[in-house]
Amino acid sequence: MRRRLLPSLTALRTFEAVARCMSFTEAAGELNVTQSAASRQVRILEEYVGGSLFVRTRGRLELTDEGRIYAAELKDALDRMEFATLQAMAYERGGGVLRVGVLPTFGTRWLIPRLSRFSKAHPKITLNLNAGDGAVDFGMQGIDVAIRFGSGQWPDAVSYRLGLSEEMVVVCSPDLRAGDRALTSPEELRHFVLLQHTTRPQAWSQWLAEARIDDADPAVGPSFEHFFMLIQAAVAGLGVALLPRFLIADELRTGALVAPLAQTTVYEGGYYLICPAARKELTKIRAFRDWLLEESAVTTPLDAA
Structure with a gap:
């Protein structure tokens, strides 16, 4: 059996703390040891790897090139060790903390x-x-799972499609609909400002093409980064928006938004729960995945459940 080539965990933890704090004093305080003890552990590690990990320049502590690379790799390894330990502690109890990265408006x-x-x-x-709502990096973002909209393809991860589609509905404020020019047919859209969503750039083009409208410019109009901003813009009467029905159920019910046109379109893509492939069978991830898949398949209103 091969014996692992590893220094002591104490030396590794000490070096990681000093590299992160860039101070023996602060690292020693964090580890609840003396400054000389922290310095001794770093010297032990340097002897083990056969090279300097720190240099002092004009009274300042700096990492060597080797030390900088080693510190980055070691931090990641210690983070994973901590995560694995927490999972083991929580496994039998069927609990723990699940960190979820979620789209702002969806959340x-x-x-x-x-x-x-x-x-x-x-x-x-x-x-x-x-x-x-950007790229998913579980380690950098400190999350266990993420909910994103896309095609289901994320590197080094497994994805589960939720039972939600983006049925896009044309909506506007009641005042805008009752203004000087009534919005009663798709042809009238050329007279209105079309509000845009930056992550759904083809939504208006798709809707207009399916409605066979070719005299309205689908790309002209103010754009918004998040759906909640687009919803508020439509409520404020800034223009006509194309929004997923399930995200504006409250506004449609209260009349803050109206849907003057029957034509809808389903935007390509879907909502997915994403998690690292190596962690998909963790109890807490399986519990959240199964609940989310079941919840998203329910078609009854929230207040009816």
């Missing part, structure tokens, strides 16, 4: 109003939500 409009159901079914699992 506030759809997920959060339903989380009491998850908490009731899994009281030992605590969910921490982080808003984000």
